[in-house]
Structure formats: C-alpha cells, structure tokens
Amino acid sequence: MLRVENISHSFKTGNEWTKVLHSINFTVNQGEMVALLGSSGSGKSTLLNLMAGLMKPLEGHIYIADQDIVKLGENKLAEFRRKHIGFIFQAYELITSLTVCENVELPLVFQSVSPRIRRQKALQLLEQVGLQGKEDMFPSQLSGGQQQRVSIARSLITEPSVIFADEPTGNLDSKTEEEILAILLHLNKTLKTTFIVVTHEHEVADRMQRIFSLRDGYLINGDFREESPVSEEAAP
Template sequence: MLRVEQVSHAFRNAKESVPVLHDINLTVEKGTMVALLGSSGSGKSTLLNLMAGLMKPDQGKIWIADQDIVRLGENRLAEFRRSHIGFIFQSYELLSNLTVRENVELPLVFMGVSPSKRKTKALSLLEQVGLAPKAALFPSQLSGGQQQRVSIARSLITEPSVIFADEPTGNLDTETEEEIITILQRLNREMRTTFVIVTHEAEVAEQMQVVLTLQQGRLVRETVQQAGVKEK
C-alpha cells in the first residue's frame, strides 16, 4: 500500500541547508492505522507531506499503490493525488460558502463526476459519520467536532488508497477527540481504509495499530499493536 525507501530531506535558505529527515524506511500494509508520533521539529509533518505528494524528497522513493510518486510530474501527481490520496486537516479546511454536502462532494467535482452521483455518495458518507441531517447547513453552523466529521467524509469520497491526517484532533476537546478517533477506527474496520495520522499526543497514538516514533528526523522506534507495518 505505502512504502518509503531511504527518504531524506532538508530545508534550504540563502545561507544554509537544514536536514529534516534522515534515511527513512517503512512499509504500511493496506487497512492499517498508523501514528507518526513525535515532538515539534521531529520531522513528522514533513514526512507526511512527502508521503502525500505535497513535496518531493531530496532522495529516496515513495510508493503508493505500486506507483513511485517521486517520479511523477506535477500534472500526473495531481491526478494521482485526486484518485488515491485523502486528507484530514487539523483546521478542517472547509469552504464557508458551501454547504456540508457540497464540501464533501468537492473532490468529485474536480474529477468530473455527475451531480446526482456526487450527491448520493456524499449523503451516504455523511450518514456514516452521523451528519446526514445537517447536509444542508454551512460549516459555521457546526461545532468543531462536526466540522472535522465533514472533513473525514470528504477525505473518503474518492475511495482513496490512503488517508493522511495531520493532527486531526489538535483543535478539539478531549471528549470530541475520543469521538473522532472512534469514528476513524470504525471506518478503518468497515471500509478497510488505510490511515496515517500525525500526532504529538501519546494518548492518540496508543489507539492506533502501529506507532512510528520520530526524533530529530530519524525513525527511532516502532511499536506494533497489531500486524501491519514493519520497519525495513
């Protein structure tokens, strides 16, 4: 499903090059829930962005669904992301002028799916996250936890190979955080969706099947709670 081979990356400015990731190797099997755990500056968000195809590494390969995304040009990479990759953001990233249903449909608009099929699929996913009755509302009329559920539904609309989530519970209180994690776990079981979740919270990471701990840009520890990921 997802394979990272000898990936290293550095950020550069006019004066210097600052190494961020060092020789990362890992494999994620289909249907696994993986946490990337680390403190601020550990490189976890950079690794997530590289695996999601939002950045290209200085060296190494990243395979998703048998495709080395590092080798893809910008147009093909954008097309691949639309079909194979879903995102859940800490700040939800919903469009305020669109209804809940329209926000969930949006990735299918870019893929040219017909309005009737978009609507049917969006309503089905909103049912999955318990928000079908609020389909006609706007994001401002929802709580933070409800907005994140909309974001989760949107991430699933294209039936992606993998969903990347960057601190998906970072803006939520403890009770709502637990609700969101429970929803993700249920979707993982029912839909066999692969999740890679960045977090700095050990409590969140402990609820994943596998925890990969980053420290100063290196993969220093792997905790397997269920079979699914093996460090190479």
Template sequence: MLAVNQLSHSFKNGVEATPVLNEIDFHIAKGEMVALLGSSGSGKSTLLNLMAGLMKPTTGSILIDGSPIEKMSENQLAEFRRSHIGFIFQSYELIPHLTVRENVELPLVFQAVKPKERRDKAVSLLTKVGLGEKTEMFPSQLSGGQQQRVSIARSLVTEPAIVFADEPTGNLDTKTEKEIIDLLIELNGTLGITFVIVTHELEVARRARRVIQLRDGRLVEDGAWAGETG
C-alpha cells in the same frame, strides 16, 4: 501499499543544507491504521508533505500503490492525489458558503462525476459519520467535532487508497477527540481504507494499531503498542 525507502530530506539556505529527515524507512500495508508520532521539530510534518507528494525528497523514494510519486511531474501528482489520497486537516478546511453536502461533494466535482452520483455518495458518507440530518446546513452551524466529521466524509468520497490525517483532533476537546478517533477506527475497520494519523499527542497515537515515532528527523520506534485496544 505505502513504502518509504531510505528517505532523507534537507532544506537549503543559500549554500548550506539543514538535514530534516535521515534515512527513514518503513512500509504500511493496505488497511493499516498507523500513527506518525513526533514533537514539534521532529520532522513529522516534512515527512507528511513528502508522502503526500507536496514536496520532493532529497534522496530516497515513496511508493503509493506501487507508484513512485517522487518521480511524478506536478500535473501527474495533482491527478494522483485526486484519485489516491484523502486529507483530513486540523482546521477542517471547509468552504463556508457551501453546504455540508456540497463540501463533501467537491472532490468529485474535479473528477467530473455526475451531480446525482455526487449527491448520493456525499449523503451516504455523511450518514456514515453521523451527520445524515445535517447535509444542507453550513459549516458555521456545526460544532468543531461535527465539522471534523464533514472533513472525514470529504476525505473518503473519492474512495482513496490512503488518508492522511494531520493533527485531526488538535482543535477538539478531550471528549470530542475520543469520538473522532473512535470514528476513524470504525471507518478503518468497515471500509478497509489505510489511515496515517500525524500527531504529537501520545493519547491519540496509542489508539492506533501501530506507531511510527520520529525524533530529530530519525525513526526511533516502529511497532504496535502493548495492550492496544483500538
């Protein structure tokens, strides 16, 4: 459902081009949970931006559900992201003056979903992530781990084909990090939604069923961890 084919990307500085990604090639099947592992400067953030349609590659192609996103216009990409892609961010990106439920509902507002349907879906997802009793609270009233659970619920509310989680545990302590990854594994199993977790942390990556590792803009590993436990 996600195909990255011979993807390369360079940033131009005047007349010079600096290569960032070099002939990246992999496929992710529907329902997989994959970690994209790499240190700072490995190219993983650039790859995430390309896969999410936030940047255009220099060469190569990216297909999501069979659609070549590098060929889409900005308007087409915006519409495609609204219906096919969910995002989870390191810093949660919640709107402080909206309640937890309203934050989760927000993507459905842009899809013109009726208020009752929006509310019902938001409350159902918040219950799934363990926040069924906190729907009318504000983000500032929640812990970091709880705010990330809101972000996870929001990423799922449009029933996307794929969810990109960008360093989703980067602001969390070790115990909460484990709880959030446990939740993502559970949702991946029960909902069958494809997750790509971008991380620089080995302990986070090894929880995924498959790891794609980048180093200096090149793919250096692609496979399952031996002895994985999920």
C-alpha cells in the same frame, strides 16, 4: 499500500543546508491504521508533505499503491493525489460558502462526476459519520467536532488508497477527540481504508495499530499493536 524507502530531506537557509530527515524506511500495509508521532521539529510535517506528494524528497522513493510518486511530474502527481490520497486537516479546511453536502462532494467535482452520483455518495458518507439530516447546513452552523466529521467524509469520497490525517483532533476537547478517533477506527475497520495519523499526542498515537516515532529527523521505532484500544462506542 505505502512504502517509504531511504527518504532523506534537507532545507536550504542562505548558503547552508539543514538536514531534517535521515534515511527513513517503513511500510504500511493495506487497511492499517498507524500513527506518525513526533514533537515539533521532529520532521513529521515534512515527512507528511513528502508522502502526500506535496514536496519532492532530495533522496529516496515513496510508493503508494505500487506507484513511485517521486518519479511523477507535477500534472501526473496532481492527478494521482486526486484519485489515491485523502486528507483530514486539523483546522477542517471547509469552504464556508458551501453546504455540508457540497463540501463533501467537492473532490468529485474535479473528477467530473455527475451531480446526482456526487450527492448520493456524499449523503451515504455523512450518514456513516453521524451527520444525517445536516447535509444542507453550513460549516458555521456546526460544532468543531461536527466540522471534522464533514472533513472525514470529504476525505473518503474518492475512495482513496490512503488517508493522511494531520493532527485531526488538535482543535478538539477530550470528549470530542475520543468521538472522532472512534469514528476513524470504525471507518478503518468497516471500509478497510488505510490511515496515517500524524500527531504529537501520545494519547492519540496509542490508539493506533502501530506507531512510527520520529525524533530530530530519525525514525526511532515502529511499535506494533495487535488490537487498537479505541472504543467504537462513540462511532455512529
């Protein structure tokens, strides 16, 4: 589902180049749930932006659903992202003037899907993340954990090939963090959706099937786990 081949990247500051990623290689299979683990400055945010097609690497290739996104022009890349890539953000990134249901529907608006089908799909996803009955509320009326559930539902509505979750529990207390992780695991198992969870927390990474660890721009390991230890009891 996702293949990263010999990705290297540098940033220019003044007249000097600073290399932030060094020949990164790994593969994520369909339906896997993996962690990209690293501390601040490890290069994980840069790698996330490259994999999501938000930046172009200076070297290497990134394949998603057998498409080398590095070779796509800006218009084709934007279209590819809308269809194949979902995002879950640490700060939720919900539009405060829209209802819960309207926030979830939004990616389908850009695909010209009819209002009836948009709402039907959104309501189904809101039920899956445990927010049935809250579809006409506004983000300000929800807790942080509930807002993140809205973000999760929104990321799934286009049925993407892969979802990138950027520090999805970073703003949550430990109890809510566990609930959100359980929901992600439940969705991963039931929908067979591929998740890349970017985190600096070992406790979060340990819940995943595999961990890709970055340090100073180098991939230092890819640890495989047969079963994720996350409990699904907190999932809806």
